Structures are given as structure tokens and as C-alpha cells.
Amino acid sequence: MDSGKEPDLIRIGMILIAGFVCLQLSSCATTPKAKTLTKVVRVPETIQPSTTYSEPSDAFLAQPDKGVNPSVLSQEQVQVQSNSMVPETSMTESTSSGPAIVEETEEGEEEADSEEEITYDVPIVLNESVEAHMEYFQTVIRDRFELWLSRSGRYIPLMKEIFKSYGLPEDLVFVALIESGFNPIAYSRAKAVGPWQFIKGTGRKYGLRIDEWIDERRDPIKSTIAAAKYLRDLYNMFGSWPLALASYNAGEGKVMRAMARTRSDDFWDLRSTRYLRRETKNYVPKFMAATIIAKNPEKYGFKLDLWEPLQFDEVVIESPTDLRVIAQAAGVTYQGLKDLNPELRSTITPLNYRDYILKLPYGTKQTFLENFATIPPEKRMIQLRHRIRKGETLSTLARRYGTSVQAIRELNGLGKAYAIRQGNYLLIPMSSKVAARQERQERKELSTTITPTLSEDEPGLKKIVYKVRRGDTLWRISKYFNVPISKIRKWNGMHHTSKLRAGERLVLYLKAEES
Structure with missing residues (x-):
């Protein structure tokens, strides 16, 4: 080769390389932010992206595991070693700061094309902890997880519509997958109930009725509305879905205290400390693992027999009625009716609940109305x-x-x-x-035992002296007069251990129209 031309060729080569690099950088720089990412990125612990996820519409962020070892899956009591994981697709990760740039090898083109069809509207990370949970779902509880995925077909369409109506990411429906396996009657040792595993306090806070006749935590629609409100409040509080999900598991107070002690607002930073319980540390990776599999179950070897989507008619039951009578009038089985209304705790529609809306199997409403109208009230x-x-x-x-x-x-x-x-x-x-x-x-009988007088202690209310009858309870009296039990205790200086006695007189303060 002519030595005089060699510098020119080198310069030309450098110009071509520089042009190629600029083209690549320009392509990256002009890519708009997307609401979803079309692939899950494998992030080793050595990569430290600098970008943070702040809004639901931001691009997906692949965050590292911050040096945390594969965790013990406390909820399932099984330890999975993540160093035995085999990646599904061969990938080469960029080691520069910022979002990882992924290039698929020729061997993985088919997998890559399939993966590009999968989108996520919450941040999904693929690190050692997530892979450990994926392996756990695919091996240790494979049959159970396959049942959960199959059952999801019954509830996911309605749940996604509810989340969409609240402006929330639809992939949050998979919280119910790891909470209960989409089981409306699921019950935990912590006394959490339903597909979204609400405890009583949180359920009532978000409008669910819970008493001896009905438990709306089991209602797949009403409980999903409550879950949407709760998750929305958590996101507004933390501005991060990983933190919101951690709070859904542990409670917002515990996550706030962990953030205050570590001075960090990043879940993966908190996860590496002792301020979160092991169950909460695993909760977010568990959700991500379940979501990855649920969005593409065939890729991970699950052959599903999806349940039919939930469909039903609704009728108004004006007064407490036996479900067996309703089932007979609708021409359906009693068990089928109970399955559609898992919130009902007895064999009747709830007392003290006028115009209760009952679900009937789809297409049976007209039959029910015609037959029910012919049943005498006494039957x-x-x-x-x-x-x-x-x-x-x-x-x-x-x-x-x-x-x-x-x-x-x-x-x-x-x-x-x-x-x-x-x-x-x-x-x-x-x-x-x-x-x-x-x-x-x-x-x-109640009306003969009250003596109304004017009230001086409670302005605007009328004082009533009620004589306790045999068999009376505070609950019964509070329901009849529409006053809280706590008020009755306060007005009469009663302790929680105080018992009613026949002949005893209670002071009540009522609105004029109620007295």
C-alpha cells in the first residue's frame, strides 16, 4: 500500500466511524419518551443508570439491584439461588451511564421480535431478585401459578377497565395476581381478605362495607375500585410506583420512616437497608416477575386454559331474600349464584341494606323478574x-x-x-x-320506652331518655336511633366493658326529625 495515501485512508475511516457514532447518538436523542417499553432489559448489578422514574408516562427505567443478594422468598418460604438463572435472550448491555442500550444477537432475533410486542406501563426491572421470583413461579409453585394465570381471564378485563377509568397503569392489575391469585375469597393469616387483600381498616376507609352479612372486600368490582383509589393515593404520596407498591404491602407509614432514616426516595436503595421487612423487599421484585410472565406466559412455558371473562346481569332486591329462592326464580344453581356474589356471607341478601344490587348469570334477568313476581312475599x-x-x-x-x-x-x-x-x-x-x-x-316496643325532652347539653338536638329492655344491645339501639355506639358510650359515661341491664336508662341526643 502507498504510504502517502495511508494517512488519508485513516482520516476517511475515522470520519466514517465518527459519522456512524453521531447517527446513533442522534437516533437515541430524538427518540420521544414513550409510555411503555417494548422489551424487558436485563440489568446486571454493575450498571448504574442515572435516570429516575417520576411520572407514570415516563419511559421505562432499568434500575440495578444495588448489590442486594438473591433474597429469601419469605411469603413462599423457599430460597431460590439466582446464580442458576439462564437468560431467555442473549443480550449485550451498554456500560455507559443513563438508560441501557440493548442490542439483540442474531440468535435471539425471534425472541426479540416476540418481546417487542409486549408493552408495560409500569417500570419493570430484570435483575437477580426478579429472576429468582420468575424461577420460583416456573418451578416450585408452577401448577398453582398456572391456575392463577388461568383464573385471571375471568377478572382482568373488568379490572383493567376500572384502572383505566381512574387514569392508572393497567398493568397494576397484576398486584391481585401476587396478592391472591385473583381469588375473591382469599383469606390471609393477617386477616386480609379478597382479591386485593384488604384489611378491615383500609377496606372501610375506601368505602367497602364489612359486617356479619356482607364483606365487600370479596366483591371483585367494588374491591378493585377501592384498590384503584388506594394505589392512586399511594402514587400521589410517593411519586414512584415501586415505592407505592412497597407501601401497598407494608403500609405507607413504614415506607416513609425508611425513607426518612435513609434520606433516599429510591426503592432499590431502601431495599438494601434493614428498614424494610424482607416481605416488602421481595414484594416489588415479585410483582415485576409476575407481570413479566403474565404478559407473555407461553414464552415461559405456561399453557393456560383461561377462564371466561366475568359477565352478569344485575337486579335490585328490595328486601332481604333467600338466595335459594332467587336461584330457583332465575333458573340457576345456588352455588352459581353464590360464586357470582362472593361478598355475601350468608344465604340471604344483607339486612339493613335496602335495594341491594345482586348479580345474576348473564342472560337470566328477564326469567328471574318474571318468576320472582309470581312468588308471594311470605314465601x-x-x-x-x-x-x-x-x-x-x-x-x-x-x-x-x-x-x-x-x-x-x-x-x-x-x-x-x-x-x-x-x-x-x-x-x-x-x-x-x-x-x-x-x-x-x-x-x-322501642317507641314506648323513650321520653323526649329539650336538650341543653347538645344544641340543635333533642334529648331522649331510653329505657333498656331485656335483650337490648348497644348495636341494636345505635342502629334504631341512627347514632354511633361511641356517642352512646360518651353520653352515658360508659366504658367498653360496661354491660347493659334491663331497666337502665340511657341518654341519647337526636335530630328533631329523628326523635
Whole structure:
């Protein structure tokens, strides 16, 4: 080669290389921020991206595991070694700061094309902890996880619509996957209930009714609305989905204290400290692992038989009614009706709940309305919870409530030799006609035991002196007069251990129209 031309060739080569690099950088710089990322990026612990995720619409951020070792999966009590993971696709990661740039090898082109079809609207990281959970789902609890994924087909369409209506990322529905496996009647040792595993306090805070007749934490629609509100509040509080999810598991107070002690607002930083419980440290990686698999289950070897999406009709039940009567009128099975209404804790629609909206199997509404209209009210059997008083027997209860001894035995699972005891409770089946008569009689008796006077202690309210009758409870009195039990205790200087006695007089303060 001519030595005089060699410098020119070198310069030309350098110019071409520089032009190629500039073209690549220009392409990266002009790419707009997207709401979703079309692939999951494997992030080794040596890469330290500098970008942070702040808004739901920001581009996906691949964050490192900050040097945390593969964790013990505390919720499943199984330890998975992440160093045995085999990547699904061969990738080469950029080691520069900022978002990792990924190039697929020729061997992985088919996988890459498939992966590009998968999008995420929450930040998803693929690190050792996430891979450990993915391996756990694919091996240790494979059959169970496959059932959860199959069951998800019943609930995900409705849940996504609800999250969309609240302006939330739809991928958050997979929180229910790791919380309960989309099981409406799931119950934890911590007494969390339903697909979203609400405890009583949080459920009631977000509008769910929980009592002896109904537990709306089990309602897949009402509980999803509550979960959407809660997750929205958590994101508004922390500005980060990883932190919001950690708070969903641990409670916002614990996450706030961990942030204050570490002076960090990054989940992966908090995860490397002792200020979060192991379960919470694993919760976010567990969610990410479940989401990755759920969005592309075939890739990870799951053959699903998806359940049919939830479809139903709705009817208004004006007064407490036996579900078996409703099932018969609709031409469906009692169990099928119960499955559609998992929030119901008894065999009747809830007491003290007028115009209850009941779900019926899709396409049965007209049949139900036609048949139900022909059923006399006295045959629309309902049940009441009755506390046994001294001298009462099954026979006297049956006569009082217009039912039979056998019906009471069957409803309560009582053998023929069982003797009822004073103070115990029984569920009593009775007609709505008898129930209405009983309610009128109780209201009449209550009205004869009150003495209204003007109130000086509570301006704007009328003072009432109520004489306690045999069998009265604070709950019953509070429901009748529509006042909180705490107020009754306060007005009468009662402690939580105080008991009512027949003949005792209670002071109540009511609105004029209610008195």
C-alpha cells in the first residue's frame, strides 16, 4: 500500500466511524419518551443508570439491584439461588451511564421480535431478585401459578377497565395476581381478605362495607375500585410506583420512616437497608416477575386454559331474600349464584341494606323478574340472627318466626340431640311477612320506652331518655336511633366493658326529625 495515501485512508475511516457514532447518538436523542417499553432489559448489578422514574408516562427505567443478594422468598418460604438463572435472550448491555442500550444477537432475533410486542406501563426491572421470583413461579409453585394465570381471564378485563377509568397503569392489575391469585375469597393469616387483600381498616376507609352479612372486600368490582383509589393515593404520596407498591404491602407509614432514616426516595436503595421487612423487599421484585410472565406466559412455558371473562346481569332486591329462592326464580344453581356474589356471607341478601344490587348469570334477568313476581312475599324466605333467651326452645322460635324446627336445625347444622343454650345465636329462616311484622312490633316496643325532652347539653338536638329492655344491645339501639355506639358510650359515661341491664336508662341526643 502507498504510504502517502495511508494517512488519508485513516482520516476517511475515522470520519466514517465518527459519522456512524453521531447517527446513533442522534437516533437515541430524538427518540420521544414513550409510555411503555417494548422489551424487558436485563440489568446486571454493575450498571448504574442515572435516570429516575417520576411520572407514570415516563419511559421505562432499568434500575440495578444495588448489590442486594438473591433474597429469601419469605411469603413462599423457599430460597431460590439466582446464580442458576439462564437468560431467555442473549443480550449485550451498554456500560455507559443513563438508560441501557440493548442490542439483540442474531440468535435471539425471534425472541426479540416476540418481546417487542409486549408493552408495560409500569417500570419493570430484570435483575437477580426478579429472576429468582420468575424461577420460583416456573418451578416450585408452577401448577398453582398456572391456575392463577388461568383464573385471571375471568377478572382482568373488568379490572383493567376500572384502572383505566381512574387514569392508572393497567398493568397494576397484576398486584391481585401476587396478592391472591385473583381469588375473591382469599383469606390471609393477617386477616386480609379478597382479591386485593384488604384489611378491615383500609377496606372501610375506601368505602367497602364489612359486617356479619356482607364483606365487600370479596366483591371483585367494588374491591378493585377501592384498590384503584388506594394505589392512586399511594402514587400521589410517593411519586414512584415501586415505592407505592412497597407501601401497598407494608403500609405507607413504614415506607416513609425508611425513607426518612435513609434520606433516599429510591426503592432499590431502601431495599438494601434493614428498614424494610424482607416481605416488602421481595414484594416489588415479585410483582415485576409476575407481570413479566403474565404478559407473555407461553414464552415461559405456561399453557393456560383461561377462564371466561366475568359477565352478569344485575337486579335490585328490595328486601332481604333467600338466595335459594332467587336461584330457583332465575333458573340457576345456588352455588352459581353464590360464586357470582362472593361478598355475601350468608344465604340471604344483607339486612339493613335496602335495594341491594345482586348479580345474576348473564342472560337470566328477564326469567328471574318474571318468576320472582309470581312468588308471594311470605314465601321469599329470609333469615334472622337470634340470640337465645331464657326459656326459649326451638319450638317456640319456630312458632314465633313462622318456620319449622327442622328448618332451624338444617340451617344451623344442629343434630336432633343438640340442646340450645341461653346466650347462643341461631340463624332463623322466616318469611319476609313475619320479619316485617316482627320489625313493626320491635319499633312499637322501642317507641314506648323513650321520653323526649329539650336538650341543653347538645344544641340543635333533642334529648331522649331510653329505657333498656331485656335483650337490648348497644348495636341494636345505635342502629334504631341512627347514632354511633361511641356517642352512646360518651353520653352515658360508659366504658367498653360496661354491660347493659334491663331497666337502665340511657341518654341519647337526636335530630328533631329523628326523635
